[in-house]
Each structure stands twice: as C-alpha cells, then as structure tokens.
Amino acid sequence: MAKRDYYETLGLAKGAGADEIKKAYRKKAKELHPDSNSGKPEAEAQFKEAGEAYEVLKDADKKAAYDRYGHAAFEGGMGGGGRPGGGYGGGQGDFSSAFSDVFDDLFGDFMGGQRGGGGQRASRGADLRYNLRISLEDAFAGLQKTISVPTSVVCDGCNGTGAEGGSEPTTCPTCSGMGKVRAQQGFFTVERTCPTCSGLGQIIKDPCKKCGGQGRVHKDRSLAVNIPAGVETGTRIRLAGEGEAGMRGGPTGDLYIFIEVEDHKIFERENVNLFCRVPVSMASAALGGDIEVPTIDGGRSRVKIPAGSQSGRQMRLRSKGMPALRGGGAGDMFIELAVETPVNLTSKQKELLKEFVDLSEDNNPESSSFFKSVKGFWDSMKG
Numbered sequence: 001m002a003k004r005d006y007y008e009t010l011g012l013a014k015g016a017g018a019d020e021i022k023k024a025y026r027k028k029a030k031e032l033h034p035d036s037n038s039g040k041p042e043a044e045a046q047f048k049e050a051g052e053a054y055e056v057l058k059d060a061d062k063k064a065a066y067d068r069y070g071h072a073a074f075e076g077g078m079g080g081g082g083r084p085g086g087g088y089g090g091g092q093g094d095f096s097s098a099f100s101d102v103f104d105d106l107f108g109d110f111m112g113g114q115r116g117g118g119g120q121r122a123s124r125g126a127d128l129r130y131n132l133r134i135s136l137e138d139a140f141a142g143l144q145k146t147i148s149v150p151t152s153v154v155c156d157g158c159n160g161t162g163a164e165g166g167s168e169p170t171t172c173p174t175c176s177g178m179g180k181v182r183a184q185q186g187f188f189t190v191e192r193t194c195p196t197c198s199g200l201g202q203i204i205k206d207p208c209k210k211c212g213g214q215g216r217v218h219k220d221r222s223l224a225v226n227i228p229a230g231v232e233t234g235t236r237i238r239l240a241g242e243g244e245a246g247m248r249g250g251p252t253g254d255l256y257i258f259i260e261v262e263d264h265k266i267f268e269r270e271n272v273n274l275f276c277r278v279p280v281s282m283a284s285a286a287l288g289g290d291i292e293v294p295t296i297d298g299g300r301s302r303v304k305i306p307a308g309s310q311s312g313r314q315m316r317l318r319s320k321g322m323p324a325l326r327g328g329g330a331g332d333m334f335i336e337l338a339v340e341t342p343v344n345l346t347s348k349q350k351e352l353l354k355e356f357v358d359l360s361e362d363n364n365p366e367s368s369s370f371f372k373s374v375k376g377f378w379d380s381m382k383g
Contacts, residue, residue, distance in 0.1 A: 003071050006053035015067065018058070025054040123200070125152065125216070125244035125253035132257050134227060136264040140296045140322055142229035146222055149255065152244040153219045157210035160249040164209060169202035177201040200247070216245040225257060230325035232269070235259040267296060272331025274321045277338055278303075285309045285339040293335055295320050303335055310366075311339040 007014050010024040028050040030036075037043035056062045065073040130149055154160040163169055171177040175194035179201040183190050193199040207213030223242060231237075236258055243253025261269070268275045278293055288307030292300050301317055314334050321331025345353070362368075 009053040021057045123247040123250045125246040127253040128243045128255045130257045133260045139261045152216040154245045155211035155217050158208035160215040162213040162215040163204045164206040169204050172197035172203050230323040231259045233261045272322045274333045277336045279338045279340045313337045
C-alpha cells in the first residue's frame with residue numbers, strides 16, 4: 001500500500017510553515033492518542049503515521065528533501081523516523097522525540113515550565129510584599145521612610161553556594177545536571193523534576209552549617225524607601241532586587257510596597273481632588289461674608305460666601321488639591337457649605353427669631369415653591 005503524503009497526513013497544504021506544521025501535529029496527536037481511542041487500532045496506526053510525518057516536516061533539511069523528492073528521498077533508512085529494516089515499526093525513539101516536542105508545549109508548565117538542561121540550578125528568590133500606611137499629608141508631599149523587611153539574604157558563610165568551606169556543588173548523578181529525568185510511558189516521554197537534586201542539577205555533599213545548604217539565611221533588613229508625592233491607596237512601588245535572595249546564588253526577587261493612605265479628619269480625597277465640608281452659621285449664609293479654610297499643605301485660604309448660600313453649595317480653589325503622581329499639575333479643592341441651625345437658644349434669641357420669621361414671608365423661595373407644589377398635589381388627589 002502506498003504511503004500517504006506527509007502533508008495530507010497532517011491535514012496541511014504543501015509548503016506549510018513550521019508553526020503550521022507544529023500546530024497541525026499537536027491537534028492530530030491529541031485527537032488520535034491511544035489513551036483517548038481505546039479499542040480503535042486504526043487510531044494507533046494513524047497516531048504513529050502522524051508522528052512519522054511530523055518527524056520529517058519539523059526538520060528543515062528533511063522537509064526540503066521531502067518537498068523535492070517525496071518519500072523517495074528517505075528510501076534506504078534515511079529519514080521519516082524510520083530505521084533500516086522497514087518503515088516505522090520499531091522506531092519509537094525518533095517518534096518519542098517528535099512527540100516530546102509537542103508534549104513539552106502542551107504540558108511543560110506542569111513539569112516545571114522550563115526546557116533544556118539545568119534550567120533550575122539556581123532558583124530565583126521570592127518576591128516580597130510590604131504594606132505601608134501613610135498620612136494624607138505624606139501622600140501630598142512625598143516622603144522618605146526607612147522600613148524593616150524580614151527577608152532572606154545571601155549566606156556570608158558560603159557566599160551563596162550552600163557548600164561548606166568554599167567547596168563547590170557537584171553535578172547530580174541521577175540527572176547528569178539536567179535537573180529533570182525522563183521516563184518512557186507507552187508513546188509518551190514524560191519529564192519530571194529530578195528527585196535527587198529537586199531540579200537544581202547539582203548536589204552538595206558537605207552543606208554549609210550556617211545556612212543548611214540553601215545559600216541564604218533569614219534576616220531583617222532596613223531599607224530607605226522614597227514615596228513620591230501623589231500616591232494613593234493601592235499604589236504599588238517595585239524595588240527591583242530587594243526581595244529574597246535566590247537559592248544557591250540564584251537571582252534576587254523584588255520587593256513590592258503597597259501604599260494605604262489613611263482617612264483624614266478634615267479632607268476627603270477623590271483622585272487628585274480634595275473636598276472639605278465647612279459649617280457656616282445661618283446668619284453668615286444669609287448675609288454672606290468671608291471664611292478661612294485650611295489647605296492640605298498646612299496653609300490657609302480665604303473664601304467669600306455669597307449672600308443667601310444654601311447647604312451643599314460648593315466653591316472651588318484651583319490647584320489646591322493633590323499632586324498628580326506622574327506630573328501634570330495638581331487637582332482642585334472643593335469647599336462644601338453646611339449651613340448650621342443654631343441650638344440652645346436664649347429667650348432673647350428666640351424672640352428675635354420669631355420676629356424675623358414674621359418679617360420673612362418672601363425670603364424663602366425654595367420653601368414657597370415646594371409647599372405650593374405640595375398643595376397642588378393634594379388638590380389633585382382630592383379631585
């Protein structure tokens with residue numbers, strides 16, 4: 001029976017590129033794998049056929065020869081993953097290699113996420129998180145603060161190697177320094193982290209007594225941190241290389257500082273704008289006048305209250321808010337008036353207010369308009 005065209009086997013057009021070939025084979029391998037097609041011997045045969053096609057087409061030289069001469073290019077045991085003595089039958093070594101490429105893509109993350117030898121010999125240190133609470137005034141002005149961070153630093157007894165007395169780690173005999181071991185399981189070649197060296201590719205015969213062979217020790221470290229003006233709750237500051245030291249000389253992780261800005265007694269913040277609720281007396285709101293309000297920089301500003309101001313009226317002080325974190329000026333400050341009703345009146349004050357009420361029949365337009373609408377509502381309900 002004539003052998004099928006390799007491109008046809010993978011469902012590709014002739015001359016397909018490397019990415020298309022790999023994607024097509026991955027799809028075929030998942031579709032035809034014997035574990036998913038028990039009791040279907042034809043699926044196993046097609047699975048092997050797809051592996052043979054991929055073994056040729058993934059190799060640029062073999063692919064070029066096949067594109068020019070077809071199957072004749074590999075007669076006599078030259079290619080296709082086949083061996084002298086007939087076709088593909090016993091050539092599982094090459095087939096396993098072909099499928100391993102795709103297997104690494106599909107399952108590499110579950111096996112450690114790295115390919116190649118010794119990829120984990122020196123593991124990176126962990127990133128650290130530090131939560132920092134600051135006042136609104138500090139967020140406005142920025143500050144430099146010294147913080148104490150519990151972390152891991154390079155062991156000075158072994159200079160991070162993990163070996164006692166300056167000795168060097170030796171290559172792991174189980175994985176030959178690869179950090180991984182392979183096991184054949186049917187048509188799969190499965191990679192697992194080496195159990196002897198835990199994926200480091202090296203073992204230490206005489207561990208450092210100070211760090212126990214880890215190459216790092218726990219220690220509280222003081223750091224001076226610059227907090228820029230304009231930060232707000234949720235701002236994250238990254239300090240590269242200030243995290244935990246890596247295992248056995250591996251690169252250091254990063255330190256992330258998460259900012260939380262405390263609530264303020266006077267100001268309420270909304271992005272770069274500030275809001276300040278200022279109580280004013282009923283007389284001041286009615287007559288108008290000037291009031292003095294605080295600003296976040298510790299200063300004072302005079303604000304003119306128009307006569308007849310009501311509760312909730314806002315006035316803007318431009319550029320008196322918070323600075324923008326990455327430049328671009330500052331926000332505004334909004335003064336919101338809260339007209340205060342007097343309490344604990346004396347007899348004289350009550351008498352004067354009653355007199356004022358008798359004389360203020362046309363001085364409350366909002367009340368007049370409201371109760372006029374209420375009267376109309378009641379009249380319509382009666383109708």
